[in-house]
Amino acid sequence: MRTNAIVRMAFAALAGAVVQPAFAQAPTDEITIVLPEQPSNLEPCGSILTDVGQVLSQNITESLTVVDPADGSVDAKLATEWSQVEPLTWRFKLREGVKFQDGEAFDAEAVKFSIDRMTSKAFTCNNLAKFGNDTITVEVIDPTTIDVTSTQPQPILPTLISVAMIVSPKTSATQATNAPIGTGPYTLAQATPERIVLERFGDYWGEEPAVAKATYVWRGESSLRIAMIQTGEADLTPTIALQDATDPSRDFSYLNSETTAVRIDMDYPPLDDARVRKALNLAIDWEGMASLFGDKALRAAQMVPPGINGHDEGLKPWTFDPDAAAELIEEARSAGVPVDTEINLIGRNGIYPNGTEAMEAMMAMWNDAGLNVKLTMLDVADWTRYLQKPFPAERGPTLLQIQHDNNKGDAAFTVPLLYRSSGSYSTLNDPALDTEIDTALAETGEERSRKFREVFGKVHDDIAADVPMFHMIGYTAVGPRIDWRPSLATNSEIPLSQIRFK
Numbered sequence: 001m002r003t004n005a006i007v008r009m010a011f012a013a014l015a016g017a018v019v020q021p022a023f024a025q026a027p028t029d030e031i032t033i034v035l036p037e038q039p040s041n042l043e044p045c046g047s048i049l050t051d052v053g054q055v056l057s058q059n060i061t062e063s064l065t066v067v068d069p070a071d072g073s074v075d076a077k078l079a080t081e082w083s084q085v086e087p088l089t090w091r092f093k094l095r096e097g098v099k100f101q102d103g104e105a106f107d108a109e110a111v112k113f114s115i116d117r118m119t120s121k122a123f124t125c126n127n128l129a130k131f132g133n134d135t136i137t138v139e140v141i142d143p144t145t146i147d148v149t150s151t152q153p154q155p156i157l158p159t160l161i162s163v164a165m166i167v168s169p170k171t172s173a174t175q176a177t178n179a180p181i182g183t184g185p186y187t188l189a190q191a192t193p194e195r196i197v198l199e200r201f202g203d204y205w206g207e208e209p210a211v212a213k214a215t216y217v218w219r220g221e222s223s224l225r226i227a228m229i230q231t232g233e234a235d236l237t238p239t240i241a242l243q244d245a246t247d248p249s250r251d252f253s254y255l256n257s258e259t260t261a262v263r264i265d266m267d268y269p270p271l272d273d274a275r276v277r278k279a280l281n282l283a284i285d286w287e288g289m290a291s292l293f294g295d296k297a298l299r300a301a302q303m304v305p306p307g308i309n310g311h312d313e314g315l316k317p318w319t320f321d322p323d324a325a326a327e328l329i330e331e332a333r334s335a336g337v338p339v340d341t342e343i344n345l346i347g348r349n350g351i352y353p354n355g356t357e358a359m360e361a362m363m364a365m366w367n368d369a370g371l372n373v374k375l376t377m378l379d380v381a382d383w384t385r386y387l388q389k390p391f392p393a394e395r396g397p398t399l400l401q402i403q404h405d406n407n408k409g410d411a412a413f414t415v416p417l418l419y420r421s422s423g424s425y426s427t428l429n430d431p432a433l434d435t436e437i438d439t440a441l442a443e444t445g446e447e448r449s450r451k452f453r454e455v456f457g458k459v460h461d462d463i464a465a466d467v468p469m470f471h472m473i474g475y476t477a478v479g480p481r482i483d484w485r486p487s488l489a490t491n492s493e494i495p496l497s498q499i500r501f502k
Contacts, residue, residue: 029212031482031499034225034234037350038218040380042191043176044165045118045125050405050491051380054238055216057493059198060101061165061182064092064111065158069257069488072307072409074158078106078166078183082158089149090157096144098205100168101187108146112138113173114166115148122174124388126424127163130413133422133438153442156410163413185209185497198496209497220350226477235479236499238490241353242294245475253296254486256474257407259303260293260352262345262362262467263418265427268397273337275328276371277464280399281318282325283369284362284467292354292361293470300468302456303404303414310411310440310452315460317468322369329370345375347401348383352472359401362467373399388424403472407488411452412441418466419459428465433458 039051044061047053058066064079079092098106115138118125134154139147154160168181180188185204190197196216200209217234219225222241228234229250245251262280270276286299299317304310333339343366347359359375366373378386385392386400402425406413417423420437421430433455440451459465476486483500 029210029501030215031211031213031235031496032215032217032228032233033494034228034237035216035218036220036222036225036237036239036353037380038193039196039216040384041176042178042180042188042196043123044167044180044182045123045127045176047165048127048130048163048405048492049384050403053492054490054494055196055198056165056180056182058184058495058497059186059214059493060180060184060188061167062184063162063164063166064094065162067159067162067408067489069407074162077162078111079161084157085147086149087153088151089147090154091141091145091147092161094144094146095205098183099203100181100183101201101203102168102170102181104168104170106166106183107143108140109143110169111146111166112140113169113171115164117167117171117173118164120173123176126388127165128424130163130417131160133416133420133434134441152438155442155444155448156412159408159410160412162408186214189213207497210500211496214496222353229477229479232479232481235482236477236484236494238474238476238486238494239353240475240477242292242475244353245477247477250479251475251477252486254474254476254490255305255488256405256472256486256491257305257488258352258403258405258472258474258491259300259305260358260401260403260469260472261300261303262469263400263402263425263427264464264466265391265395265398265400266465267427268395270332270337270339270341270371271343271397271399273332273335274462274464275332276337276339278318279325279328279332279369279371280366281464281467282321282328283365283371284318285320285322285365286317287320289358289361289469292358294473296473298471300471301460302468303418303466304406304411304456305471307409308406308411308414309409309449310415310456312453312456315453315457322365325369339370340372341397343371343373343397343399344395345373345399345401346383346386347375347377349377349379351380351383351401351403353475355401358469391427399467405491407492411456415452415455416441419455428463430463433463 047057065074066077078095082092085091135151137149186198187201189199198214200212222244225237226244266272301315301317363373363375
């Protein structure tokens with residue numbers, strides 16, 4: 001088909017990147033990391049976003065707990081132990097002898113300040129979205145003990161609390177910051193439109209890391225970032241394109257916990273009609289699209305990858321059926337749905353390798369099916385306005401290119417955010433589904449998994465709330481000077497303290 005040829009030509013055009021020969025770089029305790037895009041901000045409350053978290057998380061700011069990407073277990077960080085003391089309350093014991101990078105003491109009052117700041121809604125806090133419709137409050141028991149209470153049962157609260165970044169109590173409580181101060185092993189030394197520099201924090205409570213200084217720069221072209229690794233200009237670059245991952249000694253693949261999709265904004269016709277939304281899924285040549293993502297990428301039917309509690313192995317991805325897509329569109333047209341209305345497809349530059357080419361191909365396929373889709377690619381700051389509430393006024397019918405990360409082991413980090421009516425990224429308004437989601441969140445064990453599977457089934461089969469694409473395989477290039485490998489968590493964070501020199 002012509003649309004399949006579009007995908008193949010887009011991939012072929014990218015496949016012949018020329019890189020420069022390598023040269024030796026003098027040993028040093030400093031590294032350069034080249035990112036695919038400039039971070040949209042440095043606010044710790046947005047660390048769940050890839051572009052922010054890869055710089056901040058576990059480098060400048062730390063959390064009470066951390067989730068082990070290998071098995072989903074919850075490990076101690078700034079909290080040393082925890083227990084459930086009431087049905088809605090968990091008690092956390094805090095690590096002693098910890099200081100913030102500005103000299104302030106880390107204690108229970110500082111933790112209360114950080115969580116109160118996160119939940120205040122005084123400014124946009126992406127991390128808060130992981131708590132869904134719940135509200136949490138903190139009570140100081142003594143300088144090293146806090147109680148965290150939720151408004152609904154949270155059997156995995158120690159996992160959820162891992163997204164709460166702890167910041168100095170001198171941080172503004174009412175405004176976002178681009179000068180974060182945490183307890184981590186690195187301080188922010190410089191932040192300009194050209195680079196971000198982190199330097200080792202001499203009074204860090206933990207083991208001194210090998211890397212003394214890390215400089216972050218950004219280049220959109222994957223082939224250019226690979227060239228920087230080869231010439232020694234950079235030491236590490238995440239998220240390189242499939243066609244550039246040609247050296248097994250340098251380029252490492254990993255299941256990166258990201259799921260790509262196109263979110264459907266159901267507030268405007270024709271996207272408020274389920275037939276049109278199902279047609280969007282059926283009109284895509286998924287086999288052709290796979291050439292942009294690689295053979296290891298898995299077709300997605302839901303927004304959590306395999307291994308996450310709540311993932312439904314039996315839920316089948318949409319298949320390519322252009323005739324059925326055209327029939328659904330014509331059926332909607334006959335029913336008075338304005339299917340000829342222009343639909344805005346909003347993409348994000350640098351969101352993932354070959355992301356622009358994927359959106360161009362999908363736009364062509366949707367137009368072939370009888371819709372009127374126009375693509376606009378935006379940088380991350382402008383794109384974010386469409387991602388989270390409040391959405392732009394008078395935006396019209398909109399499709400949004402998204403990539404959602406869940407490496408925390410449970411669908412609670414996905415479902416309320418994307419599908420509950422109150423979810424920060426949700427375009428749904430379905431009270432019945434809200435009840436099902438809240439029921440799942442309160443359950444434990446197999447019943448919790450079953451309830452989440454039911455939610456994913458309804459979202460996929462009945463509502464067709466989005467266009468799930470692929471569970472992604474990431475490719476990261478690592479230079480010859482450093483000893484480090486990517487993991488399931490790499491799209492969320494790159495802890496500099498884990499990097500060693502050879």
